[in-house]
Amino acid sequence: MxxxxxxxxxxxxxxxxxxxxxxxxxxxxxxxxxxxxxxxxxxxxxxxxxxxxxxxxxxxxxxxxxxxxxxxxxxxxxxxxxxxxxxxxxxxxxxxxxxxxxxxxxDPGEFTKNAFLNGRLDLSQAEAVIDLIKARSEKPLSIASEQLNGSLGQEIIDIRNHIKDVLAQMAVNIDFPDEDIEQVSYDEFLAELMKQQGRLGKLIKSAEFGKLAREGIKLALVGRTNVGKSSLMNGLLGEDRAIVTNIPGTTRDTIEESATIGGYPIVIVDTAGIRDTDDVIEQIGIERSKSQIDIADLVVMVIDGSGCLEDEDFEIAQHIEGKQVLLVINKEDLGINISESEFERIKSILNCKGVVYTTVKTIEGIGRVREAIENIFTEGFVKSDGGNIVTNERHKEALVRASESLTQGIELLEMCEPLEIAEIEARDAFQILGEIIGETANEEILDTVFSKFCLGK
Ligand SMILES: Nc1nc2c(ncn2[C@@H]2O[C@H](COP(=O)(O)OP(=O)(O)OP(=O)(O)O)[C@@H](O)[C@H]2O)c(=O)[nH]1
Ligand SMILES: [Mg+2]
The missing domain is CATH 3.30.1360.120 (Probable tRNA modification gtpase trme; domain 1)
Known part of the structure; x- marks a missing residue:
């Protein structure tokens, strides 16, 4: 028993x-x-x-x-x-x-494992359970919830069924080449495999966004000293986390906190204002700022709009060249004194995804920055068209392998190679896709999946 x-x-x-x-x-x-x-x-x-x-x-x-x-x-x-x-x-x-x-x-995850073994859930649904429990904000939660409802599993089953039909037809062509049974042409096989390949490609592409939606993007606040980076950090967090003073060089070390913007998890890093300094501690902080910039998905460059731009602003802009940037022109309440030509010059250096004139000392001012970040996120990072979103590394890896096999199969058909060889590749793709829903997953895959669960789930 x-x-x-x-x-x-x-x-x-x-x-x-x-x-x-x-x-x-x-x-x-x-x-x-x-x-x-x-x-x-x-x-x-x-x-x-x-x-x-x-x-x-x-x-x-x-x-x-x-x-x-x-x-x-x-x-x-x-x-x-x-x-x-x-x-x-x-x-x-x-x-x-x-x-x-x-x-x-x-054991951890054993309830869900039994649900899978008893056919109550496919493996992608079981994995959605853990994603749902661990979701840090609304968007990853809703993606996990859709996956738990079986939407990804259903799409994989559907793609597999199409490949299975192709395999069955190929078998007929191979086994009964000279008989009166109707043969399917290479072109038809090609068309069908390419169609399924396209669907796999879309799922693989969705994984880029899926990872960001699940883990969140990293956002680095950079700029020279005293421009209002820490004020912005506090405003976005809704708490006085970083020290704010009118003394340039107040923030000497990077400060990292999690927040949610537009339902997406986000990690905000406040950095030390970048400038030439003899202070050893500040120099280390500035080095840290630079490495945070390197790993950030989005850089928010803050400049003080009430004065003229300085050399340091341009040096920082040079440093973040190539990064996706939101340019925040702060201290609008003091009047904007940046000239048109200065503005154009700094903008020409940056890969600017948005510009906000604002006063981060006010709630409305913070709201404007928040909205701009959300816009960049939904327009730039989220490339979802409403289809299934792959958030799981294991699924992505299997999709890539399956897609590689299909590509091989397609190439062989295009070169009019014997059907038997193309059939092997299509069969591989079919097998690999089965790992995602657990149909062809071995004990090792199951152990890896369920070891991530907490006790009692
Ligand atoms: N008038 C006005 N002052 C602001 C605004 N934002 C920040 N400040 C002030 O500017 C000064 C510097 O603000 P911080 O947020 O500490 O600036 P920072 O960029 O973090 O500075 P460092 O940590 O030194 O690099 C403080 O006195 C803030 O009150 C703003 O929108 N308007
Ligand atoms: Mg600061």
Whole structure:
């Protein structure tokens, strides 16, 4: 008989409610032994209120119990959930009691693994569960939620079905070349494989954005001293994180914080104002600023619009040449004194994706910068056309391999090579795509996928 597994499904700590989840054939008998008021006939999906007891009958806590009957459960096995108070002690005692009644402690991800093994989820859906739990903002959450609903899995299945049809036709051509069965032409094979290749290409392309949407972009605030970088950082975070003074060189080290803009996770790095200085500590800070610029996805260059541009502004602009830049012309409240020619000169050096005139000391001023960042993100980084978005490195890697095989197959057909060789490549692509949904995934792939899960999921 299969094991019955159990774990605390909610995070450990103090909370209103905590859940112990049990899955497997002994679930119902465990409910009967630890839920003191359990009736003889337990109705599935019915909520029972009563008390959790240990195996000596001592009451542990108040508890709500729900029994869900296989196969219509998350794992596909019988499941019982015990909802008690969110107390570490209470939940641990309930879990101990559950284990004493015939369950074993679940491995991380084992509930979801069983759901996959029981055919309740494909592997891409199982992976979406962990992405959903770990999502840091709305956009990655909604992508994970779509994947959990099976949209990516369905597309992979559909592409595989088309390749499977091609393989079947190829087999007919190969096996019965001289008979009266209608043969499919090379051109038709080519057209179909190229169509599927195009779909794979689109998915691979979506992965560029998918990674950014999941992990967020890194945004570096740069500029010379005293232009308002730290004021902008604080404004974007909505808290006084960085020290702001009118003394040039206030920020001496880089400061990194996470935020959300337009539903996307974002990492903002405030940097030391770049200038020539004899101060050793500041010099180190400036070096750090420069390396942060190198790894940033988007550089926000702040200049002081109330005065003239200085050599340092141009030097910094030279340094960030090639980077995608949002130019923030700050201190508009003091009047804009930059000349048209200065503005054009600095703009000509930068790969400017947007320009904002603003006063970062005000909430509206911060709002303008926020909006500009969001626009650059959605117009420049997000190249989604509403199709499926691949966020998972494993999926991307499999898509690339499958696409390479299809390319090989297509090239062989174009060169009118024997169908048998092209067939091998198309078959490889079919196999590799199966890894994404788990149909052809081996134990090693499964172990890697589920080892990323937390306990109780
Ligand atoms: N009038 C006006 N002053 C501002 C504005 N933004 C920042 N300041 C002031 O400019 C001074 C420098 O601001 P910071 O945010 O510390 O500038 P910084 O670029 O981080 O400076 P360093 O850390 O020295 O490189 C402070 O006195 C701010 O109050 C603005 O929009 N308008
Ligand atoms: Mg600063």
């Amino acid at each position: 299969a094991d019955t597994i159990a774990a605390i499904a909610t995070p450990l700590g103090e909370g209103g409610v905590g859940i112990v989840r049990v899955s497997g054939p002994n679930s119902l008998s465990i409910m009967k032994s630890i839920y003191r008021e359990c009736p003889d006939e337990v109705i599935p999906r019915h909520v029972y209120y009563g008390h959790a007891v240990d195996n000596k009958g001592t009451v542990i806590d108040d508890m709500v119990s729900i029994y869900m009957k296989a196969p219509h459960t998350f794992t596909g096995d019988d499941v019982v959930e015990f909802q008690a108070h969110g107390s570490n002690v209470s939940l641990k005692l309930i879990l101990r009691s559950v284990i004493a009644s015939g369950a074993r402690l679940a």
